[in-house]
Amino acid sequence: MLKIDLHIHSIHSGHAYGTIYDIMRDAKSKGMEMIAITDHGPSMLGASTHIHFMMFGRSPKDHDGMEVLWGCEANIIDGEGSIDLDEKIVKKIDLLLLGLHLGTPYKDLGEKRNTEAVIKCFRKHPIHIFVHPATLFYKYDVEKVYQAACDNNILLEMNLANLAMLEDGDEKIRFEDLKKMVDIAKKNKKKIIVNSDAHFLHEIGDDSLLKKYWDRLGLDESMIINNYPDELRAFIKSKKLQKR
Numbered sequence: 669m670l671k672i673d674l675h676i677h678s679i680h681s682g683h684a685y686g687t688i689y690d691i692m693r694d695a696k697s698k699g700m701e702m703i704a705i706t707d708h709g710p711s712m713l714g715a716s717t718h719i720h721f722m723m724f725g726r727s728p729k730d731h732d733g734m735e736v737l738w739g740c741e742a743n744i745i746d747g748e749g750s751i752d753l754d755e756k757i758v759k760k761i762d763l764l765l766l767g768l769h770l771g772t773p774y775k776d777l778g779e780k781r782n783t784e785a786v787i788k789c790f791r792k793h794p795i796h797i798f799v800h801p802a803t804l805f806y807k808y809d810v811e812k813v814y815q816a817a818c819d820n821n822i823l824l825e826m827n828l829a830n831l832a833m834l835e836d837g838d839e840k841i842r843f844e845d846l847k848k849m850v851d852i853a854k855k856n857k858k859k860i861i862v863n864s865d866a867h868f869l870h871e872i873g874d875d876s877l878l879k880k881y882w883d884r885l886g887l888d889e890s891m892i893i894n895n896y897p898d899e900l901r902a903f904i905k906s907k908k909l910q911k912r
């Protein structure tokens with residue numbers, strides 16, 4: 669079980685099923701120490717509006733001693749690397765996740781321009797984590813994108829839902845792309861983050877599949893930032909300072 673899981677969806681994503689209170693209670697009962705509730709950005713089909721994210725100033729930062737962060741899994745919406753969250757809100761939330769998703773205004777521009785769009789986005793916004801980097805909803809050059817994440821001090825994510833997709837033989841994910849991600853992070857002496865991307869309560873913090881792929885992916889405990897809470901906190905804070 670993860671102690672830290674910074675990618676969890678609530679009913680405010682439109683296709684996830686726990687309330688924020690269900691999530692906090694569930695994570696606490698599993699002995700977790702830090703979670704982030706990170707609903708999909710407003711441009712995704714069925715997601716909440718900007719007003720949802722504007723309320724975070726009043727949200728609980730702690731649940732019975734467990735740290736709770738409030739973030740957004742924002743979407744890239746065009747070839748210029750724009751995202752679907754107002755800059756004012758980006759400055760206020762605890763955590764900015766970024767993803768390239770279906771069900772958003774993004775239009776496939778082909779591999780080269782999709783790659784450029786992601787990299788432009790990395791340079792423009794104070795992103796903490798590039799989520800499920802190996803999911804190819806839209807084709808892009810994975811090696812260039814992984815390298816750009818490292819260059820822009822953005823954490824690459826080992827997404828546990830991706831491993832479940834791999835198990836299911838889903839074509840949108842390939843083992844070799846996950847392996848490349850680990851290799852490129854290592855080469856750049858960067859840590860990666862492990863997150864559940866939970867849409868249901870039972871998925872929160874559940875890293876049981878990771879053990880199965882651990883050796884084949886070439887992972888080692890020293891490259892997992894979840895093992896270093898103080899370093900993770902400092903990283904989150906450094907990006908927030910950049911936002912001012």
Ligand SMILES: [Zn+2]
Pocket residue numbers: 741767769799800
């Ligand atoms: Zn996503």
Ligand SMILES: [Zn+2]
Pocket residue numbers: 675677741799865
């Ligand atoms: Zn997600």
